[in-house]
Amino acid sequence: MNSFPYIDIHTHPFHQESDTITVQNIFPGDGFAAFNGRNFYSVGLHPWHIGSKQENNEALQMVEEALEFDHVIFVGEAGLDKINGGDFIEQLRVFEAQAVIAEEYQYPLIIHCVKAINEVVALRNKMNPVMPWILHGYSGSIEQTKQLVDKGFLFSFGKILFRENAKAIESFKYLPLNKIFLETDEVELGVESVYKQAAILKDIPLEKLREAVWNNFNQIEKSLMPGRM
Numbered sequence: 001m002n003s004f005p006y007i008d009i010h011t012h013p014f015h016q017e018s019d020t021i022t023v024q025n026i027f028p029g030d031g032f033a034a035f036n037g038r039n040f041y042s043v044g045l046h047p048w049h050i051g052s053k054q055e056n057n058e059a060l061q062m063v064e065e066a067l068e069f070d071h072v073i074f075v076g077e078a079g080l081d082k083i084n085g086g087d088f089i090e091q092l093r094v095f096e097a098q099a100v101i102a103e104e105y106q107y108p109l110i111i112h113c114v115k116a117i118n119e120v121v122a123l124r125n126k127m128n129p130v131m132p133w134i135l136h137g138y139s140g141s142i143e144q145t146k147q148l149v150d151k152g153f154l155f156s157f158g159k160i161l162f163r164e165n166a167k168a169i170e171s172f173k174y175l176p177l178n179k180i181f182l183e184t185d186e187v188e189l190g191v192e193s194v195y196k197q198a199a200i201l202k203d204i205p206l207e208k209l210r211e212a213v214w215n216n217f218n219q220i221e222k223s224l225m226p227g228r229m
């Protein structure tokens with residue numbers, strides 16, 4: 001039996017590994033590489049790139065237009081960042097707008113959240129979305145994770161899994177396999193090494209982890225994309 005492909009649910013650089021499906025994050029207006037059967041995209045206005053209201057509205061329009069491209073499969077990364085983001089009121093408006101787009105067009109939302117989880121949860125409570133919301137680069141504590149998992153969030157982990165004392169390690173170990181994704185984000189390491197570390201932390205065979213994440217990926221994709229993959 002062939003192995004299940006690796007899924008890199010959130011990456012910025014373009015990767016080409018033949019055994020990996022990537023969801024490469026691009027920004028509104030960026031171009032797409034030719035589709036090779038494995039390189040999918042997420043498109044969103046990042047909280048770091050918040051501009052004037054008019055610029056943001058134009059970017060939101062471009063996000064909507066990008067969804068017409070078959071291999072764009074997530075809205076995002078979108079979210080809230082109290083450390084590095086732009087004007088926070090505008091961040092909230094732009095994040096909500098993208099969450100609405102995701103729901104309206106039926107795409108999962110991939111979320112960048114720094115020190116603003118209460119606001120993300122408040123929006124989720126308000127919208128009660130059907131589409132999956134994935135917290136990427138997740139680093140929360142076990143207490144926070146227990147609350148978020150009850151609210152239906154999904155979680156993606158990357159380089160933090162290599163930080164021995166990170167509180168997210170406990171969260172990762174706690175989460176059921178059907179709630180997790182893995183990612184490389186900006187880091188130039190292959191997702192395979194993230195999987196290997198994750199399998200060690202979960203104390204399960206690598207192959208079992210590959211199967212679980214593959215199933216998770218199919219789970220969130222199948223509701224929305226007959227014929228898209």
Ligand SMILES: [Zn+2]
Binds near residue numbers: 010012025077186
């Ligand atoms: Zn990112």
